[in-house]
Amino acid sequence: MDLGLKDRVYVVTGGTRGLGHAAARELLADGAKVVVSGRDEERTAAAALALGPDAVGVAVDNADPEAAERLIGAAREHFGRFDGVLVSVGGPPPGFVADTTDEQWEAAFTSVFLGAVRLARAAAAELEEGGVIGFVLSGSVHEPIAGLTISNGLRPGLAGFAKSLSDELGPRGVRVVGLLPSRIDTDRVRELDGMSADPEATRLATESRIPLRRYGRPEEFGRIAAFLLSPAASYLTGVMLPVDGGMRHGF
Secondary structure (H helix, E strand, O other), X not given: OOOOOOOOEEEEOOOOOHHHHHHHHHHHHOOOEEEEEEOOHHHHHHHHXXXXXXXXXXXXXXXXXXXXXXXXXXXXXXXXXXXXXXXXXXXXXXXXXXXXXXHHHHHHHHHHHHHHHHHHHHHHHHOOOOOEEEEEOOHXXXXXXXXXXXXXXXXXXXXXXXXXXXXXXXXXXXXXXXXXXXXXXXXXXXXXXXXXXXXHHHHHHHHHOOOOOXXXXXXXXXXXXXXXXXXXXOOOOOEEEEEOOOOOOOO
């Protein structure tokens, strides 16, 4: 299936590793060009180099108020156009209610929530008909995840923001979509599993609750993200798509 991605240009934040990197890789595989971002300059440059000549790296923190302008500017400077953005940010630090501090909440809000809002607003002002804004959120949008209190507080709010934005931008032909990953086999998930007393038992117990009986692979997530961002998904907007192997039991 031709997704219609050839020569389209996307910004992918958090594109140096994990789910953002997987999405960038699949966009490139279908002919798109990407600007990937990360906070570490060396890691960002290395990731872009590994992705190939149709990828450019920009070292910037989503919390930086100038991040959106820099990223969209890089897309136009290097590739001459800007067709969409996938906002993917690292998860806030784990912890229960009593363990989390005001400083952790404030830092996570600035990076995870406000940074995403700023980038989406900037993209909305730049995108023309056929453009798309995507958010990588979490299964916690529908059901809180034990030990991820800050994420549980912020991700549902972003989903609500994304839905509001989709209603506002729909008449212009600009789409807004969200992905809700659960157990995808990334460094982040392995780190979270590793915090338990018995990581292998934790993984086996989790897999038993997934109808497909396994963790997802990053490339599987990446292919779904590429589809949602592509013209092939031109009549999908305002949706929050679980990418969880059937783990969510509601509709």
